[in-house]
Amino acid sequence: MSRPATGSFSPPLLLTGLLLIVGPLVAGPRAARAQGAVFTGYFEHQYTLARRDGAWSHLDYDRLRADIDAEAGRSTRASAAIIWQIFRGNTSIRLRELLPDRFKPLAPSAPIPIEDQHFINHAFIVLRPGPVTITAGKQYLAWGRGMVFNPTELFRPKNLLEPTYEREGIGAIQASVATGRLGDISLVYVPDGGPRSSPKVLRVRQHLAGWDLSALVAELHESTTIDFMGQPIGGTERRLVFGGDVTGEVLGFGLWAEATWNRHAGASWWELTLGGNTTLPWGTLLAIEGFYDGRGQWDAPYPLTSWLARLTGARRTLGKGMLFATLSHPAWQLWTFGLSGLANTGDRSVVILPTVLYSFAQNVDLTLYGYLSGGAEGTEFGSQGQGGFIRARVYF
């Protein structure tokens, strides 16, 4: 899959960036919309403090996102966003810090730099010839109803510790045909390597008897190769996925289920998510979600390949059974308090995530986020340490 480009700006990109940022500031919001284009974005600053292996580290970043959306009549639309992000503080990490004690001696000592980056978050065109919708370019392929665990999210898994944070798009060509008000059939082609090795997905959605349903079949070619101490681990294998999700409500409780059956490298396994939510009369939202990963283990110790697969995003979890629970309550004035927990039901390791959101001004949000991990050494969350961040975001 494509990754954020890093390095210096090329002139066209710089020019585009300047237009995106300076244009609206000089001309003002009304002028920015004058020719059917809408310029928006945000500036975000975050300071993160973490304690792991008995040592404190901190990381500070600035992130600027500039969006442009343009419409050309009723049948054509374009959308793009560029992100710049610069880091300060402890701008490197050692692989050994992310592995359990028994694998630390094997890990290379060279630090992995956290580099400043700029990249196109998404850039796509939507064309609508008749009932067909064609979306071409780097786009969102965000599927499945799961809050944290989305087996049908094939290309950009959520960050388990902050699942609602935005994710980068995927370069793809998608053709959809509407089948009624709430249904469609979509074909997705993700150019990556040669035509044979490029992922292909067929996805169908429909609404039946009060339930939202989807089903998909996908062919992927996943690379799990990692250069570990000069030795490549893993390889590229064809993966077949059959899956879907269902969303509805029973007695006022929101319910969802999402599952995939996978076949990869001679093995097959299920991934299954079940969840539900409710809102109490005083406005508190409660949600709970369970996840089963047939590839996982019921208990530690986990092999090195599993740890590396999780670090690269090829695996969502190490364990077979995961539980997520969250509550949030809009409290006094513009404050929202939340508390979430993530647990590996097999090795009994947990992460507790308290959050505070404060709407500081009309277009300014402050987020205070903490994480506290617990569990034996070598368990899924046992070595995560403690920490948190404070984030300010200003929208324009």
Added chain:
Amino acid sequence: MTSVAWKPGSRTPVGMLVAALIGCPGLCPAVSAQPSAEEILRRVDANMTFDTARTTARMIISYSDGDVRELEFTSWAQGEDRSFLEFTSPARDAGSRFLRLGPDLMWIYLPRVGKSVRIQGHMLRQGLMGSDFSYGDASENPSLIEDYDAVIEGQEELDGRPTWILHLTGRTRDLAYPSERLWIDAERWVPLKEERYARSGRLLKTATLGDVRQVGGRWYPFRVTLDNALQADTSTTLEFIAFELEVSIPDEIFTLRHLEGGNL
């Protein structure tokens, strides 16, 4: 409830007849001729429901410490069930969209995630974009007479207007507000005040409606202020900037594919 403009209802045959009368002040019945509670509800439904509408509105959320948040949106509505709404400001919320296709069928589109999410079950209790209006308020059947039995409690002058006071009792258990008390303008058939109660009898919300204007031969409140008893530190005022009735709306608007990235 009738106070939320982007959730219209289709007319009953009786309602259409009454609606035709309402456009002619000289033909409106005198206040002293007491109609039945049912007749009052029919007249309110006839006045407040419509086939299609396009609305631009401002939502002002006021906090007790003096803070204010303002949001603007445009909405399209068709029949009892279909409505589509897009927030256009502030920048933080611009591009957030809602699609409603029935009492319990609502979806929200989150532009920065590129994903639509069903608003399920008791999630309807949550405030719409942090306001005192809940998703449930936006999801009610706009036709009062279909959901409630009514009795007349009396007459009262409110803001210089003669009103009938009606007490409504829900016919089914699944209503967001099992009982309500309404102050109905006796000449314009517009609610000027609404009190909404829980099954326990506890007052949940009070709506005050004002700036009543004539649009397309009917009367409509251009300002609604909602006080939520469970959210005592806020109140929300909805002001209609533009309100067009019986407009032509492409059917395509009320689809999931439009919600997830359609042109408007």
